[in-house]
Amino acid sequence: MSHLVKADELTKFGTSVLLATGVPQADAHLLADSLVTAELWGHSSHGMLRLPWYVERLRSGAMEAVTKSEIVQDNGAIVVVDGHHGIGQTLTMEAVHLGIERARNHGISAVAVRNSNHFGTAAYFTRETAKAGCVAFLATNASPAMAPWGGKQKAIGTNPWSIAAPAGSKGVAVMDIANTAVARGKIYLAAERGQDIPPLWAADENGVPTTDAQKAIHGLILPMAGHKGYVISFMMDVLAGVLTGSNFGSTVAGPYDPTRRSGCGHLLITIDVKSMMSEGEFAERMEALINEIKDIPKADGTDEIFFPGELEDSNTRRLAEAGITIADNTWQSLHKLSTETGVALPTYFNPA
Amino acid sequence: MSHLVKADELTKFGTSVLLATGVPQADAHLLADSLVTAELWGHSSHGMLRLPWYVERLRSGAMEAVTKSEIVQDNGAIVVVDGHHGIGQTLTMEAVHLGIERARNHGISAVAVRNSNHFGTAAYFTRETAKAGCVAFLATNASPAMAPWGGKQKAIGTNPWSIAAPAGSKGVAVMDIANTAVARGKIYLAAERGQDIPPLWAADENGVPTTDAQKAIHGLILPMAGHKGYVISFMMDVLAGVLTGSNFGSTVAGPYDPTRRSGCGHLLITIDVKSMMSEGEFAERMEALINEIKDIPKADGTDEIFFPGELEDSNTRRLAEAGITIADNTWQSLHKLSTETGVALPTYFNPA
Numbered sequence: 182m183s184h185l186v187k188a189d190e191l192t193k194f195g196t197s198v199l200l201a202t203g204v205p206q207a208d209a210h211l212l213a214d215s216l217v218t219a220e221l222w223g224h225s226s227h228g229m230l231r232l233p234w235y236v237e238r239l240r241s242g243a244m245e246a247v248t249k250s251e252i253v254q255d256n257g258a259i260v261v262v263d264g265h266h267g268i269g270q271t272l273t274m275e276a277v278h279l280g281i282e283r284a285r286n287h288g289i290s291a292v293a294v295r296n297s298n299h300f301g302t303a304a305y306f307t308r309e310t311a312k313a314g315c316v317a318f319l320a321t322n323a324s325p326a327m328a329p330w331g332g333k334q335k336a337i338g339t340n341p342w343s344i345a346a347p348a349g350s351k352g353v354a355v356m357d358i359a360n361t362a363v364a365r366g367k368i369y370l371a372a373e374r375g376q377d378i379p380p381l382w383a384a385d386e387n388g389v390p391t392t393d394a395q396k397a398i399h400g401l402i403l404p405m406a407g408h409k410g411y412v413i414s415f416m417m418d419v420l421a422g423v424l425t426g427s428n429f430g431s432t433v434a435g436p437y438d439p440t441r442r443s444g445c446g447h448l449l450i451t452i453d454v455k456s457m458m459s460e461g462e463f464a465e466r467m468e469a470l471i472n473e474i475k476d477i478p479k480a481d482g483t484d485e486i487f488f489p490g491e492l493e494d495s496n497t498r499r500l501a502e503a504g505i506t507i508a509d510n511t512w513q514s515l516h517k518l519s520t521e522t523g524v525a526l527p528t529y530f531n532p533a
Numbered sequence: 534m535s536h537l538v539k540a541d542e543l544t545k546f547g548t549s550v551l552l553a554t555g556v557p558q559a560d561a562h563l564l565a566d567s568l569v570t571a572e573l574w575g576h577s578s579h580g581m582l583r584l585p586w587y588v589e590r591l592r593s594g595a596m597e598a599v600t601k602s603e604i605v606q607d608n609g610a611i612v613v614v615d616g617h618h619g620i621g622q623t624l625t626m627e628a629v630h631l632g633i634e635r636a637r638n639h640g641i642s643a644v645a646v647r648n649s650n651h652f653g654t655a656a657y658f659t660r661e662t663a664k665a666g667c668v669a670f671l672a673t674n675a676s677p678a679m680a681p682w683g684g685k686q687k688a689i690g691t692n693p694w695s696i697a698a699p700a701g702s703k704g705v706a707v708m709d710i711a712n713t714a715v716a717r718g719k720i721y722l723a724a725e726r727g728q729d730i731p732p733l734w735a736a737d738e739n740g741v742p743t744t745d746a747q748k749a750i751h752g753l754i755l756p757m758a759g760h761k762g763y764v765i766s767f768m769m770d771v772l773a774g775v776l777t778g779s780n781f782g783s784t785v786a787g788p789y790d791p792t793r794r795s796g797c798g799h800l801l802i803t804i805d806v807k808s809m810m811s812e813g814e815f816a817e818r819m820e821a822l823i824n825e826i827k828d829i830p831k832a833d834g835t836d837e838i839f840f841p842g843e844l845e846d847s848n849t850r851r852l853a854e855a856g857i858t859i860a861d862n863t864w865q866s867l868h869k870l871s872t873e874t875g876v877a878l879p880t881y882f883n884p885a
Contacts, residue, residue: 258610259640259808288611289643291804329826331835344768356764406757412708412841416696423818424809430825452643456611457776466775473782474681483683489764
């Protein structure tokens, strides 16, 4: 059984639950919106199923309800921010605004965030940067999820990263990937839905490949593209953890851990397009690249070729209208939050 | 039949051949060294088999023998260089020096290079940046090698990219990958050696997967990790081609094309580690991450876990001593160059 709900109802619910947990209004709305936006993109793995995780971490104090960031280094084009274990979404959106402002002055900027928390999806932030006329690169580290190549124990996170660019009339082009064969969230979603996972996504705790989502949660996710996924993820940890002064390697705790400080870090690099060429020229060039891609002869079974991020835009238009489907397990966890906080559950949506 | 030669003999030969083709001494040495360094790393796909390609392009004038770069935009932290179709290695090493100098002043810099040529391996340059105490990100675009996801015609290059960082007593940590299931050079090497390629590396010109290296050269290389390789490669084209003002998409010509201008571009981002923390602290943190990785329990059949770039360091130590093995087809092409230019072939190496 699943549940169909309008996006704004979900955002309202999430915001109110977080408000009731001590998070200030603006931050509560931002965090809730980041989850609902992932739902609209079609990435339920990073959607409402995570709301109870955040609430648990807020209740235990592992994540601070009131985010108090501190700039600990500032050279103009380089800013290092200590997040003091506040909300990852709040800290990263602060970094986006800082990064854009500094890129306007210097052409390029880097904002390092240390002692943060899981920020949801990287593309949520790089899209904002791109909408402001800048190219963005954002990397985060994350709790151990894969073994180094040739190892049989987790030490490196999925360490997602995103690149986005403004694309004129096409909106924004954006990629956002985890360096594992599959995002950890997709395994949680399969477990939540009681589904098996495809082979070669993960191994069990003994290192044996498995299709059992529950076993995979306690086992090893395999890197994407073999050793390539390992070396990429290692270097993203260097950028997001080692260089920012945050935790790195096996010392980062994940968002599903209710009690430990996360210690994760992020690195955002922002380039103002105008420092290289006019915004109009850049837009024309992006449109030309996108048009070329979309006009390529299609493989059998393919209706449309998408540029990076276009599928998410298309899903958003569709689901904003049709409503978001919430899996029953997730719905039950939202019901529990509703009972605990006194915030009314979102109302069902009945399509006409 | 293969041929064992000392690295410095190969470099001397390559330098002299390029000198005889009109390339100035320093640039000839740099280009030759970049090829021999790839051999020492164990990546023959990017080694001496490419020397005749460069010579062909120099002879036709597709690549200018005398590189005359021009700074067309300079905001301090952002520099845009027009390479005017000079040598990719020369232009990229210029970008490295510019990038380091500007990062020293601003903490971070971006150098965009347009109208360049194939620069060999990205790690050759990011390692230099890391040795200077900086973190480097370098991306290039390349001639069409993969179809967009769902398409059946090439439009996006392998678009290699590299990240490197200084790693204290461990030297340099560096990743360098192409976004295809396999680097195009590995298919050329297999063809050169008359070997089959593994399944799922490439498709033939009709889109049918093949293990025939010759057919794969005229067909489609598949992206790594499915759609992930596609979206990464697309965005690397945005950074290296669209943003730099160079060619992009299907308009980039490859290094094996003897007559067309390449039009490829590169983007180098350099961060001075000292703008974030002391070099000593960064080195300690890198060593801690590397030590943790190397101490992870090993999977069956694994002797040692390597951090990114360590295997290449290890190969270099071994092959500098033992000599470099040149495949017979490559040797014949070097023999032809020797005849054409009057430069004596490297002498064989007889291990004691």
